[in-house]
Amino acid sequence: MGFDLQDLSRQIAAHGPVVRVVIAAIRGSSPREVGAAMLVWDGGQSGTIGGGTLEHEAAEAARRQLQTGNRRLQTTRALGPDLGQCCGGSVTLWSEIYSAGDLGDLDTDIILRPLDRKGADTPPLALRRQMGLARSQGQRPEPQLSDGWFLEPVHRPDxxxxxxxxxxxxxxxxxxxxxxxxxxxxxxxxxxxxxxxxxxxxxxxxxxxxxxxxxxxxxxxxxxxxxxxxxxxxxxxxxxxxxxxxxxxxxxxxxxxxxxxxxxxxxxxxxxxxxxxxxxxxxxxxxxxxxxxxxxxxxxxxxxxxxxxxxxxxxxx
Structure with missing residues (x-):
């Protein structure tokens, strides 16, 4: 799927700042794949990360994030022990607040950014190689987290x-x-x-x-x-x-x-x-x-x- 910039732009225009919650990594089984995302605002949401309880709690956390103004948050949840779900794996969620002023920086084909301060200062070589292949040969990479850096292709309807x-x-x-x-x-x-x-x-x-x-x-x-x-x-x-x-x-x-x-x-x-x-x-x-x-x-x-x-x-x- 990738980063849906069109939907993000529409929801910001309609509701103001929104939180984008994306599955950045999974271990074991998960209701959705890496890159699955939803947008959350006060009183509504679009998209889905799946999982029932996982999505409900993530949406509530995103609304609290809007209230506190905490720009970026990373959380990891074990679906069975933490949420009582049948899936036996765990998911890492990345939640980020976006407003109209952020859209210009997203007008690109691939978004690569560090998710936390524990990662390397520069993107790992594997992700940089994929960026190069995307630019030179048009190969579309899959969303992936590596060494604290998250790569997502920007989705464009084709x-x-x-x-x-x-x-x-x-x-x-x-x-x-x-x-x-x-x-x-x-x-x-x-x-x-x-x-x-x-x-x-x-x-x-x-x-x-x-x-x-x-x-x-x-x-x-x-x-x-x-x-x-x-x-x-x-x-x-x-x-x-x-x-x-x-x-x-x-x-x-x-x-x-x-x-x-x-x-x-x-x-x-x-x-x-x-x-x-x-x-x-x-x-x-x-x-x-x-x-x-x-x-x-x-x-x-x-x-x-x-x-x-x-x-x-x-x-x-």
Whole structure:
């Protein structure tokens, strides 16, 4: 995952100073991995470090930290003896207060900082080597604690997702997909009045009188979900996407709609193998046609594709 600078910025803008609690190290079993983090403010929180009692006590401690103004704290908890949890390991938590003035110093790809004064004066060689590989070869390191220094890559969503249509299904999709960490969502419809008033802050809303004209500006590795109020607009978007190129394109519709679209796209000059790259229907038909059911099915499909891509990367490494 890494350091979610976007979420930190949003929560600071909404609530003022917040405490970021991150799992810096684990021994034995743990409910979450190193780098899992949550943000805590007076009256609320976002994210999760898991573990029920662990998270509850860490959140309460973070609110006390806000009250005392103690900028940085490191604690280690044994999950069984200390908290009565089934996990047999222990976790080291690092809690730090952030405010708006700190954000400029975090605008980097990797954050490396000492967690306590007991560590070495300079980062250990292994972490410095990983920093060098990240800068020279783009290798993304995993969050890790070494000799009192904690390294975290800054998380940047790397999957562009364009959702075409802000009707019931489009809204359900944004509700389900917006919390996922690796999606950079752009939401398009024909006018600003088509969108709800409470769009998540990190979702880009893009009203356009003729949405199909925007397709030429989309990244060629983007994922697309086409579900507008108009079959004519859906067809125009599919035509434009086939001309542009994409990583994935899904179209909402029945078998009859898709048969009609395949015929019309062929008349527009697209080969059958090109047309077959569009997935229709999207989601899992077995779940039903309720907007939220469609959204859950689509989310599962996108997550499976993401897991497959990561597996391919691991095999190439």
């Amino acid at each position: 999957t562009p997702l364009w959702i075409w249509g802000a009707g019931h299904v489009g809204r359900a999709l944004v509700d389900v997909l917006a919390p996922l960490p690796d999606l950079d969502i752009t939401w398009v419809d024909t006018g600003p009045e088509r969108f709800p008033p409470d769009v998540p802050g990190h979702v880009t809303v893009l009203p356009a009188a003729d949405p199909a004209l925007l397709v030429s500006h989309c990244p060629e590795n983007a994922h697309h979900l086409v579900l507008t109020y108009s079959h004519a607009l859906d067809l125009a978007l599919c035509h434009a996407l086939l001309q542009r190129g994409f990583s994935f394109a899904g179209l909402i519709g029945s078998a009859t709609k898709w048969a009609r679209f395949r015929s019309r796209l062929a008349d527009l000059g697209h080969r059958p193998d090109q047309i077959a790259r569009i997935t229709c229907p999207i989601g899992d038909p077995a779940l039903g046609k309720h907007p939220q059911m469609i959204a859950v099915g689509v989310a599962a499909e996108l997550l499976r594709m993401g897991a497959t891509d990561e597996l391919k990367k691991d095999r190439r490494a």
